[in-house]
Amino acid sequence: MPTVQVNLYAGLRSYIGGKASVAVEVSPDQTVRELLAGLGIPPEHTRILFVNGRPATTNTPVSEGDQVGVFPAIGGG
Amino acid sequence: MSLILRVNMSEPCVRVEESAEAYRELGGRALTSALVAAEVPPTCHPLSAENKLVIAPGILTGSGAICAGRLSIGGKSPLTGTIKESNAGGMAALHLAALGIKAIVVEGEPPKGKWFRLVVTKDGAKLEPADGLAGLGNYDTVARQFQEFGNDVACISIGQAGEMRAGAASVAVTDMEGRPTRHCGRGGMGAVMGAKRIKVIVIDPAGGERPKPIEREAFQAALRKFAGILTKHPLTGQTLPTYGTNALANVINEAGAFPTRNFSEGRFEGVEPISGERQHDMILDRNGIIAHGCHRGCTIRCSRIYVDEAGQYVTKGPEYETVWAHGADCGISDLDAIARMDRMDDDFGLDTIETGVAIGVAMEAGVLPFGDAQGAIRLLEEVGKGTPLGRLVASGAEALGKVYGVRRIPTVKGQSIPAYDPRAVQGIGVTYATSTMGADHTAGYAVTANVLGVGGRVDPLKTEGQVELSRNLQIATAAIDAAGLCLFVAFAVLDDSSALDAICEMLAAFYGRPFGPADFLAMGKRVLAQERRFNTAAGFTAARDRLPDFFRTEKLPPHEATFDVPDDELDQVFNFT
Numbered sequence: 001m002p003t004v005q006v007n008l009y010a011g012l013r014s015y016i017g018g019k020a021s022v023a024v025e026v027s028p029d030q031t032v033r034e035l036l037a038g039l040g041i042p043p044e045h046t047r048i049l050f051v052n053g054r055p056a057t058t059n060t061p062v063s064e065g066d067q068v069g070v071f072p073a074i075g076g077g
Numbered sequence: 078m079s080l081i082l083r084v085n086m087s088e089p090c091v092r093v094e095e096s097a098e099a100y101r102e103l104g105g106r107a108l109t110s111a112l113v114a115a116e117v118p119p120t121c122h123p124l125s126a127e128n129k130l131v132i133a134p135g136i137l138t139g140s141g142a143i144c145a146g147r148l149s150i151g152g153k154s155p156l157t158g159t160i161k162e163s164n165a166g167g168m169a170a171l172h173l174a175a176l177g178i179k180a181i182v183v184e185g186e187p188p189k190g191k192w193f194r195l196v197v198t199k200d201g202a203k204l205e206p207a208d209g210l211a212g213l214g215n216y217d218t219v220a221r222q223f224q225e226f227g228n229d230v231a232c233i234s235i236g237q238a239g240e241m242r243a244g245a246a247s248v249a250v251t252d253m254e255g256r257p258t259r260h261c262g263r264g265g266m267g268a269v270m271g272a273k274r275i276k277v278i279v280i281d282p283a284g285g286e287r288p289k290p291i292e293r294e295a296f297q298a299a300l301r302k303f304a305g306i307l308t309k310h311p312l313t314g315q316t317l318p319t320y321g322t323n324a325l326a327n328v329i330n331e332a333g334a335f336p337t338r339n340f341s342e343g344r345f346e347g348v349e350p351i352s353g354e355r356q357h358d359m360i361l362d363r364n365g366i367i368a369h370g371c372h373r374g375c376t377i378r379c380s381r382i383y384v385d386e387a388g389q390y391v392t393k394g395p396e397y398e399t400v401w402a403h404g405a406d407c408g409i410s411d412l413d414a415i416a417r418m419d420r421m422d423d424d425f426g427l428d429t430i431e432t433g434v435a436i437g438v439a440m441e442a443g444v445l446p447f448g449d450a451q452g453a454i455r456l457l458e459e460v461g462k463g464t465p466l467g468r469l470v471a472s473g474a475e476a477l478g479k480v481y482g483v484r485r486i487p488t489v490k491g492q493s494i495p496a497y498d499p500r501a502v503q504g505i506g507v508t509y510a511t512s513t514m515g516a517d518h519t520a521g522y523a524v525t526a527n528v529l530g531v532g533g534r535v536d537p538l539k540t541e542g543q544v545e546l547s548r549n550l551q552i553a554t555a556a557i558d559a560a561g562l563c564l565f566v567a568f569a570v571l572d573d574s575s576a577l578d579a580i581c582e583m584l585a586a587f588y589g590r591p592f593g594p595a596d597f598l599a600m601g602k603r604v605l606a607q608e609r610r611f612n613t614a615a616g617f618t619a620a621r622d623r624l625p626d627f628f629r630t631e632k633l634p635p636h637e638a639t640f641d642v643p644d645d646e647l648d649q650v651f652n653f654t
Contacts, residue, residue, distance in 0.1 A: 009324075009328070009354065010319070010327075010354060011316075011319070013354070020354075047311070047529070047530050050332065053331060053332060053333040053344075053636065054538070054636075055332075055528070055536060055537065069327075069331040071327070071328055072311060072315075073310075073312040073316055073529075073530075074312065074316050074328050075316070075317065075325070075525070075531060076317065076321070076322030076324060076325045076396075076397045076565075077322060077397065077519060077522055077524070
């Protein structure tokens with residue numbers, strides 16, 4: 001099965017046992033929403049999404065080799 | 078009570094005067110910029126007798142409002158040549174407000190070769206000789222004041238960089254623990270204080286009476302509403318206290334906008350060891366402190382206390398900008414080394430952004446290699462020694478880059494660009510180019526909608542919508558800076574319109590007259606218009622509202638992006654003035 005790398009940040013790392021990233025198998029036509037659901041992450045706990053460093057939404061499709069970045073609400077400056 | 082302290086260094090003497098009617102409702106940036114615009118000739122030399130150092134707490138500071146402890150310091154900047162307002166947290170603004178002081182205005186030409194201390198109490202203020210403090214860093218300078226005056230005072234001070242009148246010199250403000258960790262960093266206001274020969278200002282709030290809102294019950298109701306919004310918002314209520322400002326490192330790196338090795342790449346392979354997540358774990362492992370406020374009445378508590386492996390205090394934070402400037406921008410991924418440099422910056426009295434970027438430019442010039450953490454520390458030590466090389470670092474990235482013949486110098490109007498590459502965050506590029514302050518992310522933080530999903534979404538890699546985004550944020554920010562509010566309240570304001578309502582309800586109750594969101598934005602526009610007029614009179618034209626050309630010509634990996642917002646669109650940012 002093709003895989004994507006999902007990088008989780010801040011408090012979201014607790015969903016994958018404190019690790020920073022996880023490889024996830026994906027099927028064709030899968031979106032970020034299904035990816036998060038598979039990891040047990042409620043969408044309302046996420047705020048900032050990237051696929052390959054570009055801004056994404058839960059509707060963005062993912063495919064083999066993609067890097068997905070998932071953050072909660074974050075700010076500073 | 079609404080007092081302005083006039084500190085005339087030509088005499089030298091202090092005069093206390095009632096604030097003029099025109100200034101009665103102003104505070105923070107609105108007051109510093111109004112006083113500078115009215116009293117400082119725009120073409121004067123920033124280190125001359127004609128320039129003034131204006132220090133003002135915000136409108137709501139001391140009123141009981143939360144997250145409203147900002148201290149604004151204004152004048153003509155020796156770094157940029159523009160008008161300047163730089164603000165910081167810490168305890169000084171609250172103490173000044175408690176004494177009914179709206180502003181301290183330091184003016185005139187001090188006697189040669191002497192240093193002074195200004196002591197401010199409920200009975201007024203006096204200048205005292207302070208030659209014994211000359212050459213000391215901020216830490217030693219303030220420690221002597223607390224020893225003499227007790228722990229309930231606050232200090233505003235300069236270190237060696239301010240004494241040298243260097244372009245990157247900051248003004249330090251003491252925090253709740255009496256440490257000089259909060260800085261009005263940007264634009265070299267420490268050099269203006271040094272030119273006035275004031276080493277430290279000690280503020281004793283004893284016996285003072287803090288400003289009271291005219292309509293107390295309405296004020297309390299608005300305050301409760303505001304506090305509830307800040308506590309509930311996931312950013313101001315959770316992420317900022319838990320991970321601090323440096324939670325941004327991974328986000329901005331993921332976005333490909335984390336300026337690396339002097340703005341040559343947008344991702345840093347060494348980000349994880351210097352990330353907010355790692356910083357959080359290291360601090361807790363070493364029994365440091367997270368969720369630390371920089372002044373009384375802060376509910377966000379984004380600061381932290383950083384300790385070494387032995388558990389000994391090193392510094393606060395360090396904050397995201399500092400971790401980036403001394404870290405990724407120099408190719409350094411050693412958080413302990415970065416914390417050491419943060420401590421040195423605070424002690425010497427240096428803007429961490431300007432200093433880190435200057436060291437990055439020195440690395441590009443071949444003075445030392447990228448990634449050389451110990452070399453960077455040694456270079457910074459030169460500032461404390463006052464050697465020619467140290468003076469060069471303290472003069473900022475543009476001066477250092479020119480001396481070494483570097484082409485890629487990331488500055489606008491002489492001030493270093495902060496921790497978001499404008500090629501991958503086009504909206505913040507608009508702010509850098511056009512801000513009245515020179516390159517300044519805080520002036521209109523378009524990273525919100527561009528990257529953080531706060532206040533809507535505008536694609537960071539496209540040009541559409543960026544000018545309007547930057548314009549609206551610059552207007553709102555000028556008003557927030559006037560109110561004395563921490564800019565981080567803006568995250569809640571941008572997401573929840575009732576937060577701006579609550580701020581306006583606080584201001585209305587404080588003034589005792591109607592004050593709504595339209596009045597708030599009108600205040601921001603007035604501040605910006607005044608600052609633009611000063612800069613125009615100082616010789617700044619549209620040609621200066623531009624990024625360095627390499628941002629348009631060099632592609633930034635990984636997105637291979639260039640900055641593409643057209644010049645004629647940049648010229649529309651201030652179409653309301």
